[in-house]
Every structure is written in structure tokens, then in C-alpha cells.
Amino acid sequence: MVDVVVEVGGWEHECCGEAIERDQVVDLRCIRHEGPDGRTRLVESHHGGLDVPADEHVRGRVTEIQVVLETGEVRSVLRVPGGGELRDVDELRDGGEDGDGDGDGLLQDPWTGDAIASRSVEFLVTVRRSR
Numbered sequence: 001m002v003d004v005v006v007e008v009g010g011w012e013h014e015c016c017g018e019a020i021e022r023d024q025v026v027d028l029r030c031i032r033h034e035g036p037d038g039r040t041r042l043v044e045s046h047h048g049g050l051d052v053p054a055d056e057h058v059r060g061r062v063t064e065i066q067v068v069l070e071t072g073e074v075r076s077v078l079r080v081p082g083g084g085e086l087r088d089v090d091e092l093r094d095g096g097e098d099g100d101g102d103g104d105g106l107l108q109d110p111w112t113g114d115a116i117a118s119r120s121v122e123f124l125v126t127v128r129r130s131r
Helices: 010-016 083-093
Strands: 002-009 025-034 040-044 056-068 074-076 122-129
Touching: 002 010, 002 025, 002 056, 010 083, 025 122
Parallel strands: 002 040
Antiparallel strands: 002 122, 025 040, 025 056, 056 074, 056 122
């Protein structure tokens, strides 16, 4: 078994991404690219890049989900919200419904269920591939 980390989030996930939960079996389409640190990264993509197809599949069971906080730190969360839920957070950021922009209850600690206040829509999803 091999664990693979996939970056999930940004505009593509907000557009049409589905919720991802711990212990869920997934088949994610990804773009492989070299990050600023020189490491190869996998980024979930529903549309592919402008010149890069999303031709790598990561299939397996989700073992960990982390939100990348505004500070760059990561924190474990119960699930990645679906795109519609993330768009709702954007509306709150822009002064919508309650105007505080923290998305209360959208992100939850996986062990306590406590709400995690974060404006981030960037996540790291660890998938255990079986080979």
C-alpha cells in the first residue's frame, strides 16, 4: 500500500468538486506538476490545465484530510466540503448572510466535531492506494 497526497481546492473544486470524506473510496483525476520546492505534486482537476490534461488517476481510500490554513499551517478536518458549500463561504467572505466570513461549522475537527474557523479552500487529501 502506498499513501499519496493530492492537493484539492481552489477555483476548480469550488466550481464542481464533490465533498470528500475520511474513509471514502475515491478516484481523483489529477494533474502532475513540479511545485516551487522542486517536488512532484498531484493536484485534483476536473477540467485539466490550459495545456495539461488531467491524465493521472489516484484511486484508493481517504486516510487523512487537512486544510491548509492562511498561515501555511495544516490542520486535520473531517471532510472537504463540496464546491457549493465552498462557494457559500466565498459569499460570506464578501459580506453575505452573516458577514463574518469564517464559514462556521463548515470545517470540523475529526475527533471532537468542533468547528474550525478558516477562510481557506485549499486541502491536502491523503489517499491510500492498494497495489
